[in-house]
Amino acid sequence: MKTPNEIRRELNLRTSIERVWKAISTPEGLSHWFSDQVEADESGRELRFNWEGHGTVKARVEVVQPPQQFAFRWGAHGYQSGDPFTDENSTLVTFFLNETPEGTQLTLSETGFAELAPEHRQDSFEDNSGGWSKEMSDLQAYLSELEGK
Amino acid sequence: MSHQAGPVFAALADPTRRRLVELLAGGKANNATELAKALPITRQGVSKHLAVLEHAGLIAGRQVGREKHYQFRPEPLEEPLEWITRITQQWDQRLEKLRDYLREQDNAQAENQEVKRLQE
Numbered sequence: 001m002k003t004p005n006e007i008r009r010e011l012n013l014r015t016s017i018e019r020v021w022k023a024i025s026t027p028e029g030l031s032h033w034f035s036d037q038v039e040a041d042e043s044g045r046e047l048r049f050n051w052e053g054h055g056t057v058k059a060r061v062e063v064v065q066p067p068q069q070f071a072f073r074w075g076a077h078g079y080q081s082g083d084p085f086t087d088e089n090s091t092l093v094t095f096f097l098n099e100t101p102e103g104t105q106l107t108l109s110e111t112g113f114a115e116l117a118p119e120h121r122q123d124s125f126e127d128n129s130g131g132w133s134k135e136m137s138d139l140q141a142y143l144s145e146l147e148g149k
Numbered sequence: 150m151s152h153q154a155g156p157v158f159a160a161l162a163d164p165t166r167r168r169l170v171e172l173l174a175g176g177k178a179n180n181a182t183e184l185a186k187a188l189p190i191t192r193q194g195v196s197k198h199l200a201v202l203e204h205a206g207l208i209a210g211r212q213v214g215r216e217k218h219y220q221f222r223p224e225p226l227e228e229p230l231e232w233i234t235r236i237t238q239q240w241d242q243r244l245e246k247l248r249d250y251l252r253e254q255d256n257a258q259a260e261n262q263e264v265k266r267l268q269e
Contacts, residue, residue, distance in 0.1 A: 007237050011244055015251040023251060033246035106247075108240060113233070 006111045014103040021067035024095045024106070047072060060085060062092065070095045076116050087112060157225045160205035165190065166198045173208055174221040182216065 013020055023029035027038040027047065035049035035057075047059040058081060063071035071094040075081075079089045091112035098105040160166055169184060178184045181199060185192040199219060202208045206225045210217045 007233075007240055009240055009244055011248065013248065013251055015255055019251065019254065023247060023254075032250040034243055108244060110236075110240065113236075 006109055006113070008110075009108045011106045011108075012100065012102065012104075013106055017067045017097055017099045017104045020097055020104045020106055021070075024097075025064065025066070025070040049074075056081075059093075063094065068097050070097075076112075088116060091116070157205045157207060160201050160207055163198070163201075165194075166202055169195070169198055169202060170207060170221060173219055174223075179218045179220070180216045 027040045030038040036052045037050040039048045045061045050056045059072040059074040094109045096107040181195045185195045208219045
């Protein structure tokens, strides 16, 4: 069984790795597809994503390894601005880049859903047991396998 | 349904119970005796786990003669699955936008090169 606690997507792009790197790791690049405006603080360790009409989300840059890996941590549903990030209130977004003969393979991974505290999951969840997200996705994977047979 | 989420997650946190759900969902077995044969635990152990799953609403039991037959019920899983699906869809939309943006950029660059060649 697969997908422990993680959302993962792979894209094969016919774009050079340098250009993909700029698009996923710079405020300029991110503002073209991720959110409406993106700002970085002076150190470049903090990003602010703004969606018009939906407010601003802060993110802490965790890994900068050009042009292979870029990662940031951001608050989950219900995260209060100013709170320190913990496993219970945030998830980790990582982009992995790989040069291919055709261009670039981009892998997106967001992890940490299983550790989120109940108040940071969807409102309607009043669950208080840990580790459910993994089971959900395992079971989902299994059920879709069954359907495929 | 959402107020029942706690027992559902607790029930599925155990690997043996996940295996039981798989066996029942796959139609491989439908009573404690058959299920016990597929697992390294006793029939009594299976019965205890089945009781937890039944309490969570993930399986439904029906008395048939001396045996109780169980059936998988996916309904309690719908909401959590929807939640994960929604977050996944957000990523799919963002990545689609990224793909479009890069394509535009690549096209713009190709055009610029074309113009340069023509000017030379």
